[in-house]
Amino acid sequence: MFQIGDKVFYPMYGAGIIEAIEEKEILGKKQEYCVITIPLSKMDVMIPTKAVKKSRVRLIVDRKEATDILFDFHNNEESVCSLPWKERLNKNTEKMKTGEMHDTAEVVRDLLHHKKVKALNSSEKQMLDHAMKFLISELILIKDITENEAADLLKLSS
Numbered sequence: 001m002f003q004i005g006d007k008v009f010y011p012m013y014g015a016g017i018i019e020a021i022e023e024k025e026i027l028g029k030k031q032e033y034c035v036i037t038i039p040l041s042k043m044d045v046m047i048p049t050k051a052v053k054k055s056r057v058r059l060i061v062d063r064k065e066a067t068d069i070l071f072d073f074h075n076n077e078e079s080v081c082s083l084p085w086k087e088r089l090n091k092n093t094e095k096m097k098t099g100e101m102h103d104t105a106e107v108v109r110d111l112l113h114h115k116k117v118k119a120l121n122s123s124e125k126q127m128l129d130h131a132m133k134f135l136i137s138e139l140i141l142i143k144d145i146t147e148n149e150a151a152d153l154l155k156l157s158s
Contacts, residue, residue, distance in 0.1 A: 002034060002052065007060045007141045011099030013045055014038050014137035015060055021049065040137040040147065056099040066101070066142045070153060073105045088114075089123055096131060101138055107131045108154060 002008060006018045016038040023032050024046070033046040034057075047055055061069070083091065092110070095103035111120060111128040120128060132154065139150035 001049070002057070002059075008036060008057050009060050009099060009101070009134075009138055010036055010038070010045060010047070010055065010057050011097065011134075013043075014040055014134050015141045016045070016137075017141070019044070038137065040133065040140065058099065060138050060141050061101050063142055066139065069102050069105050072102070073109050073154070076109070085121055085124065089127070092124075092127055092131075096127065096134075101135070104131050104135050104138075108135055 002018050002021075004018055004021060007015065008018060009015045013036075016036040018034055019037045020035040021032060022035065023030055032049045034049055034052055036045045036047065036057075037043075038045060047057065088110075092107045095107050108128065108131045111124055111131070114120065114124075115128070132151075135154060136147060136150040139145065139153060140147060143150070143153075
């Protein structure tokens with residue numbers, strides 16, 4: 001179970017900090033909730049503690065793992081660039097659903113590489129924006145850096 005102050009990643013919301021674990025009554029039902037503050041989007045998310053595991057909330061990765069992920073991000077070739085866009089979208093969607101940082105980094109890397117070759121369609125542009133936001137949100141908390149510094153870590157050399 002998570003503790004107040006833990007830095008976590010909540011898939012489809014981004015990285016945040018558990019600010020409180022409190023009991024709330026909603027619609028006449030008392031439940032214990034984790035309150036997660038997501039700094040990048042400036043919002044608080046409440047999730048019933050019973051649903052935390054099912055929702056794939058996890059601790060953010062440590063600095064070493066983040067360094068390894070960034071190394072792979074900058075030094076490995078894209079894997080799904082040659083697929084037709086629907087297959088690429090499906091593969092990337094599955095990766096995003098895992099909520100794992102390395103999968104999100106692969107999505108960002110692959111879409112950035114593809115974007116250099118051919119314009120992304122609107123679905124892929126939206127996915128790239130979301131994936132970048134999630135990756136940046138986690139890097140901010142891991143490395144204790146600003147949003148701009150985190151974004152700079154994700155710039156690919158031409």
